[in-house]
Amino acid sequence: MATLETISSIDTSPRHPIRLVANRTGLTVDLIRAWEKRYHVVEPARSDTKRRLYSDYDIERLRLIRIAKQNGRRLVDVAPLTLEALRDVVSEDSRYEVSQDVQAEIYRPSWTSPLESSESADDIDALMFSVQTMDQHRFDQLLQEGLVKQSLPAFLQTVIGPLLAEIGESTRLGKMRIAHEHMATAHLRTFIGALRFRETYTGNEPKIVITTPTGQLHELGALMVAALVSVDGWLPVYLGPNTPADEIAACAMQSGARAVSLSLTYPADDPRIPTELTRLRSQLESRIPVFVGGSAASHHHELINRLGLLSPKSLDALRHSLNMLRDNRFQGIA
DSSP, X not given: OOOXXXXXXXXXOOOBOHHHHHHXXXXXXXXXXXXXXXXXXXXXXXOTTOOEEBOHHHHHHXXXXXXXXXXXXXXXXXXXXXXXXXXXXXXXXXHTXXXXXXXXXXXXXTTSOTTHHHHHHXXXXXXXXXXXXXOHHHHHHHHHHHHHHSOHHHHIIIIIHHHHHHHHHHHHTTSSOHXXXXXXXXXXXXXXXXXXXXXXXXXXXXXXXXXOBTTOOOOHHHHHHHHHHHHTTOEEEEOOSOBOHHHHHHHHHHHTOSEEEEEOOSOTTOTHHHHHHHHXXXXXXXXXXXXXXXXXXXXXXXXXXXHTOBOOSSHHHHHHHHHHHHTTOOOSOO
């Protein structure tokens, strides 16, 4: 265990610029700034020109927090710890260190890379920081960089989905202004919308109608589905948000779609939803499955089951069900 003398021997005079700190800790500049603002892991001083300056003490804290996080600790749990406590945590974890291959087999889904979970959390922190600081240029850069690091399905499920949830929750709790949410939503709409055009279509792909029902104006979840199914050989017929049930059914029949996907987000208790879902199911042939997802889908669980609609638990589960449907092996929710 570190002694008080050991800790006090660390230089606490602020003199290191942030890029040097990034090199010494293995963290990115974006991540250091994000951790400062969101979790208060360190409190750097400022030079006369307002540049951040860090001490050896700050560097040691950041380095230990990075190690603890890679070992599986939650940032929200380790951020408040003293330097001595951080050293104890890292020392304790090292006694139970498991090889990376074993960790990969036990802890992560089959579609993730060994450090993807930790990296995704870091990506979300950096993206949230760019939203909070209204740095739209950096927000766009981070989205493009994140897409390069992972496959599209993994990026959507491990970064974009949780990012949307965190933005919504932070806005609801008053941690961010509505203006922050609008900025992020506008840029995400452009980013995700462009993903649908990355695939080359032959004209023989099965079609799926994707939209949100009347009253549901938040379309990012639907856009994510449109981008995702393109990867798996589907041709999305995207109608945008707020589409009446009659129009959804007409589009599905006219286009020859094999499935319909709806996103329910906000408001969860919209009284129009039961009517719209009922009308849609009654107007579609029974062979055409209707998938219902989004954060508000669970609010209508009983109705969804009664109408025979399908509600996959995740984007990965939706992909699996659609792949089964595409290959004529579909028998219900995976």
